[in-house]
Amino acid sequence: MAAALSACAALSSMQVGNRNVPQPAKTVEMDRYLGRWYELYRYDAPFQKNCEAVSADYSRNADGSIRVFNSCHKGSTDGPVKTATGRAKIVDATSGAKLKVSFFGPFYGDYWVLDHDDNYQWSIVGEPSGRYLWVLAREADPSDSTKAMLRRRVEELGYDWALVRVTKHQSRR
Template structure:
């Protein structure tokens, strides 16, 4: 069952990569990731605070992402969401990720497919990260994806304003964000 769920999530993620509106302004400057990320510090559990709606996260609430560094330098990823409500049935999808060469840890290619795919420039760009590694903003150049993440299930109004400001500065339309119900 887990293998089928992983394949289904991977297929949906791949189809979502091919279609969908961009949430970045057409005249936005090229997207830039943060200068550097200490990958070991980034590992662990992150709560999704808000996201751009995607087909592969339809009806997901209580969403988390957990990252674990592997001995080979790649990263195990476990994304979990609860179907329908924050208390709904948990659904998980696993992936393997690798840090893109020359990105100083800030651009990552995440592969949910059961077979390796060409990696290109990475599909997970950390575009804002606080000094304490407590909240982050993740997107990618096409503007179809944007996630606000936190180490805690909720953020303060000041942190939310900081994340919104970072998104706007990167050319993202924050009116497209969908809040994620957390515990």
């Protein structure tokens, strides 16, 4: 219970970056969404403090739920690795774009795929409170034009870019 209260206190102290979070723009074909994603941008959250080189791997569990495996390097792109494994379930079967994700037993949080590339090369994820935002891509370092387009799209969705944190990855270019 103390952990739940701490999580609630942390959430209430976080800035709201979007007071009018839109509904997801497109349906999500979960089998195409599965696989590795690299975090490009995010709203900072206490559970990601000092995380760089963030990735998320999504796969199916035997029961049909989604396995979520998050990884980051603490402090720098080559710092010690921190991982977390959770599970997600689709809560809007019509669109497939609204999920609930849990890393802590019975406690689930919203995970809305607000927009994504038709070929599932990028994704913008938020939730109804407007306190969380993640921008994901299949490449850790996509082109500058892709990054600029994603910034524009984040702003079009109503998010405050001033609250966005750029996630560092080891340079592959």
